[in-house]
Amino acid sequence: MDQDQFQQQHDIIGESVEIKEIVEVIQQIAPTDITVLITGESGVGKEVVAKAIHHASQRTHKPMISVNAGAIPEGIIESELFGHEKGAFTGASETRKGYFELADGGTIFLDEIGELPIGTQVKFLRVLESGEFMRVGSAVPKKVNVRVIAATNKDLESEVRNGNFRTDLFFRLRSVNIRVPPLRERREDIPLFVHEFTRQISEKNNITFGGITDEAMEMLKNYFWPGNVRELRNVVESMLIIERGKRIDANSIQKYLREFQDNHRNLPVYTHKTPEQAERELIYRALLEMKSDIMELKTILTQRQVPAETVAPHYVEANVDTADHETGERFIPLDEMERRMIISALERFNGNRRLASKALNISERTLYRKIKEYALD
Numbered sequence: 001m002d003q004d005q006f007q008q009q010h011d012i013i014g015e016s017v018e019i020k021e022i023v024e025v026i027q028q029i030a031p032t033d034i035t036v037l038i039t040g041e042s043g044v045g046k047e048v049v050a051k052a053i054h055h056a057s058q059r060t061h062k063p064m065i066s067v068n069a070g071a072i073p074e075g076i077i078e079s080e081l082f083g084h085e086k087g088a089f090t091g092a093s094e095t096r097k098g099y100f101e102l103a104d105g106g107t108i109f110l111d112e113i114g115e116l117p118i119g120t121q122v123k124f125l126r127v128l129e130s131g132e133f134m135r136v137g138s139a140v141p142k143k144v145n146v147r148v149i150a151a152t153n154k155d156l157e158s159e160v161r162n163g164n165f166r167t168d169l170f171f172r173l174r175s176v177n178i179r180v181p182p183l184r185e186r187r188e189d190i191p192l193f194v195h196e197f198t199r200q201i202s203e204k205n206n207i208t209f210g211g212i213t214d215e216a217m218e219m220l221k222n223y224f225w226p227g228n229v230r231e232l233r234n235v236v237e238s239m240l241i242i243e244r245g246k247r248i249d250a251n252s253i254q255k256y257l258r259e260f261q262d263n264h265r266n267l268p269v270y271t272h273k274t275p276e277q278a279e280r281e282l283i284y285r286a287l288l289e290m291k292s293d294i295m296e297l298k299t300i301l302t303q304r305q306v307p308a309e310t311v312a313p314h315y316v317e318a319n320v321d322t323a324d325h326e327t328g329e330r331f332i333p334l335d336e337m338e339r340r341m342i343i344s345a346l347e348r349f350n351g352n353r354r355l356a357s358k359a360l361n362i363s364e365r366t367l368y369r370k371i372k373e374y375a376l377d
């Protein structure tokens with residue numbers, strides 16, 4: 001099959017050399033059982049690559065099970081991956097298969113592999129080497145036929161240096177590494193993405209697309225895209241839905257690009273920064289934004305001490321704030337504050353959990369737990 005057909009079949013958009021090279025590698029390795037490590041920033045399309053590998057392989061009629069190692073609490077990760085025997089631990093009332101058994105014959109996609117606890121890594125390495133593992137609470141090895149694709153947005157090499165990632169596992173995984181470059185390193189793909197996304201989104205939502213001026217397209221091409229393809233898709237979607245058939249020009253596009261939204265605050269613009277600089281600036285902005293959120297909350301709290309009807313800010317949800325009738329003070333429950341902060345951090349970073357967790361000064365795993373807890377996913 002030629003490359004274009006292959007890309008069409010697997011929904012891989014892109015005509016840059018970078019994408020073409022990735023597609024070539026996918027085509028070469030898909031039919032084998034070789035373990036693949038996919039690296040790249042959040043939103044670059046790692047899962048798109050993983051799916052293409054699975055679907056272009058013999059295993060396509062068997063399941064591809066996606067597991068996010070960062071989202072599973074450490075305490076249960078082994079039983080999730082490898083299963084457990086009845087009675088293996090408190091609460092294990094039934095024998096349960098883990099993801100490796102469920103994926104037998106197919107593919108397991110282990111996302112955020114950098115979050116795998118160090119103790120579990122050795123067991124994972126064993127599955128990679130021999131296909132063998134043991135359910136928690138069992139001493140009998142089981143064997144599965146599973147193709148492993150792992151992904152991470154972390155720099156595993158520095159994780160190895162910091163002692164968070166086993167060297168042997170790192171080398172085992174690294175034998176085939178597909179690095180998906182950030183969108184800003186393949187800007188020539190941007191018009192194609194815009195074209196495809198406008199087509200898909202306008203079709204799906206039954207809206208017409210009024211076109212885009214060259215100047216506006218140039219701005220899209222020059223933007224930094226910290227959230228990569230996912231962010232571009234979101235921008236195109238909001239643009240289409242809000243502008244409803246109007247032609248998008250340089251002026252109207254600014255609303256949708258963070259760089260321009262933030263300009264009036266005299267904050268640094270991150271167009272030509274290194275990823276590290278850009279990340280630091282994003283965090284800095286998020287902190288400032290949170291500070292202003294807190295100020296806003298403070299204002300609400302003080303305003304709320306005068307009769308509600310004189311202020312009644314529209315953004316106060318009555319069912320959330322609890323009044324202390326004794327003192328007349330109003331409080332927002334801490335968990336509600338937390339929930340709001342998490343939402344605002346996630347919005348700020350376009351759903352990038354790594355950056356959001358940094359800004360909130362909690363671990364990515366804790367953030368995942370809280371996202372689940374507050375049902376924000």
Ligand SMILES: Nc1ncnc2c1ncn2[C@@H]1O[C@H](COP(=O)(O)OP(=O)(O)OP(=O)(O)O)[C@@H](O)[C@H]1O
Nearest residue numbers: 011012013041042043044045046047048153229230
């Ligand atoms: N080359 C591409 N062609 C078509 N769509 C793409 C491509 N790259 C990314 N996308 C789209 O961008 C979004 C993000 O892609 P994906 O989920 O694969 O990213 P990711 O690298 O796994 O991100 P994360 O690290 O946050 O999990 C998805 O909607 C996906 O369909």
Ligand SMILES: [Mg+2]
Nearest residue numbers: 043046047111
């Ligand atoms: Mg992903």
